[in-house]
Every structure is written in structure tokens, then in C-alpha cells.
Amino acid sequence: MVRTDIQNAQQTLYDFFLYSVQAEPVDVVLSTFRRLFVDYTESSTESELPIALYSIVIANSEQQFIFTLKRVCYILINNWGIQRRPDAIQDLIRMFSDRILMKPGVSLILKRLRSWMRSFLVSQDFQDLKLFAARYEDDEHWSGRYTSYLLAPQYLNLNNPLEQREAARSLSSQLKSKFRFDLAMYTAKHQMETATTRVDNPTVLGEAAINLIKMLLLKPGRFSYENLANLLHKQCHELYYWHFKRAFLHYLVYGLPNSPVTLSLK
Structure with a gap:
């Protein structure tokens, strides 16, 4: 099968789901997706969608199939978002x-x-893909705090579908915006003597770590930590590792108040 045929089949699926997700109820869209990718049966090949999917599968290109599946999913996710x-x-x-996906199927197409x-x-x-559903879970895993950073490779990878990026x-x-807002609210409430x-x-x-960070950021001085980081980077160019460790330690304790511990570190 020529590449143009696969692309035409893919475009048929993209166009349908883009229209459907904007015009049809959610349950109808989900039902169509299920019939196509989960409960696919060759007996329904009189329909345009199964024929398009059949054309992709029969071409025996798993890469093209996965790309098609991903793009359809992200078309739906974008619009539902x-x-x-x-x-x-x-x-x-x-x-x-669904457990039906664990069944091998009878025909060559279904097995594939x-x-x-x-x-x-x-x-x-x-x-x-699961990252987009995990944020709505009530018992969110602790790793959910880093979801915004886990998403970066997805939107930076130009090989991913546009909808995914x-x-x-x-x-x-x-x-990120939600985290900044939550942190600002927490900090403001934490500073109040009687939070309602x-x-x-x-x-x-x-609490101790947050208070330390606040103290470092608010401490007046000639240099901000951003400027100090730039100075450290320039000064440590081609230094031996031992000298770098000493310089890095001085950088870390720069904003700390003088105490026996910090003086010994300095």
C-alpha cells in the first residue's frame, strides 16, 4: 500500500473525531472510539471508519497505527480539556x-x-497519555507534583503529534500556574497568626525548609542568588573537582546567618 493511502485513511479518522468531539455528546464519541479501537470487528467494514482503520492495519505498519491512535486520543483530550x-x-x-484487549482475536487483522x-x-x-487523567484523580500519587515537568518532553518532541504537544x-x-497560586496562598496563610x-x-x-528558603530569598545583600549562580559558573570553569566543591559550599551557605555551623562550613 502506498503511503498516500495510509495518510488518507489517517486523515479520515482525524477529521471524523475532530468533528465528533465538537458536535456529539461525550458518550457517543466514547462509544465510537470503543467500537473502533477496542471492539473492532471486520463485519462492520461497510462503515467509513473501520475501513480507514483496516487500511492502516493491513499496511502492517505498527508505527503508523500507534501514531494514529495517539493523535486521535489527543484530539479528544484537547477538546474535552x-x-x-x-x-x-x-x-x-x-x-x-478493558480485558478484551488481552484476547488475541481470530482473524489476522484483529490479531495484529x-x-x-x-x-x-x-x-x-x-x-x-495517562498523565492527562492522573491530575483529576482524588488520591493523586506524590509524583503528580512533578507532572508539569514530566510533560516537557512531550511538547518538546517534534515527532509527537501536534495535538499531543x-x-x-x-x-x-x-x-505550574496552579502550583504558584497554591504556594502563594499557603505562604500567606502560614504568615497569619490566626488563619481562618x-x-x-x-x-x-x-516547614523548616520553606522558612529557610524564604529567609535566603528575602535576605538583603549585594548579590541575588541568580547573580551568585552566574558568578559561580564563571569562577568554576576548568577548576579541579575539590575546588569546585568548596566554591559550591560557599554558594549554598552565602545567605545563612552567622552561626557556629555556618562559620565552620565557610
């Missing part, structure tokens, strides 16, 4: 847990499709 439908995003991700789907489930691509960049920006409402610490740092 705009529509504020996190439940739809979570339902989409949960669909990949199921095999590729199972490969996708154990790939980094699927881990990337846009979704990753948007979610990363939202999470409790605000959770959005960081993994303890």
Missing part, C-alpha cells in the same frame, strides 16, 4: 484497561490490532 470534561478524559483512559494495542499499553506513549504544553502551564481556613502545603518540603 477546553470543554472542561475531565470525566470524559478519564473514561477514555480507562477504556484501555490487538497485539499493537497491547504493545501500546506497556509503552512510554501510554504512560504519557499542544495538550502537554497547555496542561504543563496550567499545573487551612491551606495544604503544595510542596514536599517541611
Whole structure:
């Protein structure tokens, strides 16, 4: 099969789901996705969508299939994100847990499709996809604090579909903004003698560490830590490792008040 045929089949799927996610109810879109990628049956090849997917699978290019699957998913995720439908995003991700995907299938096409789907489930691509649902979970894992940084490789990788890069960049920006807001609220409440409402610490740092950071950042002096970092970088060029360690230690304790401990370090 020539490459143009695969591209035409892919475009058919992209166009349909882009229209569907904007015009159809969520349950209809999810049902269509399920019938196509999870419950695919060759008996439905009279429809335009199964024919398009059949054309991609029969070409025997797992890479093109995975790219198509990812782009369809991110078309849906992008639009549901705009529509504020996190439940739809979570339902989409949960669909990949269906036990039917573990069944091999009877025909060559179904065997191939199921095999590729199972490969996708154990790939980094699927881990990337799950990040978009994890942020809405009530019992979010501690690693969720770093999701904004885990998303960076997705939007920086030009080999990813455009929709994936846009979704990753948007979610990363939202999470960073939320963290800054939560940290500002926590800091403000923490400084109040009688806080009326409790605000959770959005960081993994303890109270002592946060107070130390605040003290360092607010300490007046000739140089900011940004300037000191630049000076350290310039001064340590081609230094031996031992000298670098000493210079780095001085940099770390620069803003600390004089005490027996800091004096011994300096």
C-alpha cells in the first residue's frame, strides 16, 4: 500500500473525531472510539471508519497505527480539556484497561490490532497519555507534583503529534500556574497568626525548609542568588573537582546567618 493511502485513511479518522468531539455528546464519541479501537470487528467494514482503520492495519505498519491512535486520543483530550470534561478524559483512559484487549482475536487483522494495542499499553506513549487523567484523580500519587515537568518532553518532541504537544504544553502551564497560586496562598496563610481556613502545603518540603528558603530569598545583600549562580559558573570553569566543591559550599551557605555551623562550613 502506498503511503498516500495510509495518510488518507489517517486523515479520515482525524477529521471524523475532530468533528465528533465538537458536535456529539461525550458518550457517543466514547462509544465510537470503543467500537473502533477496542471492539473492532471486520463485519462492520461497510462503515467509513473501520475501513480507514483496516487500511492502516493491513499496511502492517505498527508505527503508523500507534501514531494514529495517539493523535486521535489527543484530539479528544484537547477538546474535552477546553470543554472542561475531565470525566470524559478519564473514561477514555480507562477504556484501555478493558480485558478484551488481552484476547488475541481470530482473524489476522484483529490479531495484529490487538497485539499493537497491547504493545501500546506497556509503552512510554501510554504512560504519557495517562498523565492527562492522573491530575483529576482524588488520591493523586506524590509524583503528580512533578507532572508539569514530566510533560516537557512531550511538547518538546517534534515527532509527537501536534495535538499531543499542544495538550502537554497547555496542561504543563496550567499545573505550574496552579502550583504558584497554591504556594502563594499557603505562604500567606502560614504568615497569619490566626488563619481562618487551612491551606495544604503544595510542596514536599517541611516547614523548616520553606522558612529557610524564604529567609535566603528575602535576605538583603549585594548579590541575588541568580547573580551568585552566574558568578559561580564563571569562577568554576576548568577548576579541579575539590575546588569546585568548596566554591559550591560557599554558594549554598552565602545567605545563612552567622552561626557556629555556618562559620565552620565557610
